Amino acid sequence: MIDTREIGHRAGQSRAYSRQAPAPAGFGLDMIRVPEGEPVELDLLAESVVEGVLVSGTAAATLTGECVRCLDPISEEIEVEVRELFAYPDSATDASTDEDEVERVVDDLVDLEPVVRDAMLLSLPSAPLCSPDCQGLCSGCGTKWAELAPDHTHETIDPRWAALRERFGGTEEEN
Structure with missing residues (x-):
């Protein structure tokens, strides 16, 4: 969570954040995931814009899983780009979009978990391999x-x- 009161509601204000958050349960796919409680490194910039707060930066974590061919354990690093607009209540964006199209600022807080989770899940390999030439079993x-x-x-x-x-x-x- 980022408290948007720290950057104010004036367009052009910004603040950099470097944080570490534990990964929640279910942060991955069947064969590869970020283990629950594993730290997720966040390096973000929150910018106040007319419509809300634009959050951009990177999220990094260590993945663990199994090779789909030979079932050997896998451990690798992942880093993804994050960029999301969180609309202020009663803003033009809030009024012109459906509830599930744009994230919202709620009580001056932005919840980064769904944005980071979605960015990581889309970057995970659906069939992870221990090596590109793994022959399997x-x-x-x-x-x-x-x-x-x-x-x-x-x-x-x-x-x-x-x-x-x-x-x-x-x-x-x-x-």
């Missing part, structure tokens, strides 16, 4: 391909042909 045995020999295979028999193999005792190569 063998579907036959579940071992990481990187740990297996290059000639690793599993003999699979089409179930429609399995009955013939049982009846005649193997393949041509085996006989």
Whole structure:
């Protein structure tokens, strides 16, 4: 939260903020997220404009998750740009937009959590990888391909042909 009384309601006033806030629960996707309580670094500038308060800057945090191919743990840094207008009550913007189109200044406070959360969620990879060339797991045995020999295979028999193999005792190569 930023208290807008510190910058006043006169256009042109501004104030820089450097803050650290704990990440709330559910701050991410299924395979990658900012862990609950992990610090989110905010470096912001709040500017008073005619319609309200324009907040711009960056938000940074440490992500943790799992590789979608091999399920190894992942940890990486993310930094996103934040830019949002918070409309004053009874301003022209407040009157000309729907309630959910523009964030609002409520009791001289702006709530940054939804803005930062949305910016981070849009920047997260939907399929995070431990490395761009991760080969994943063998579907036959579940071992990481990187740990297996290059000639690793599993003999699979089409179930429609399995009955013939049982009846005649193997393949041509085996006989």
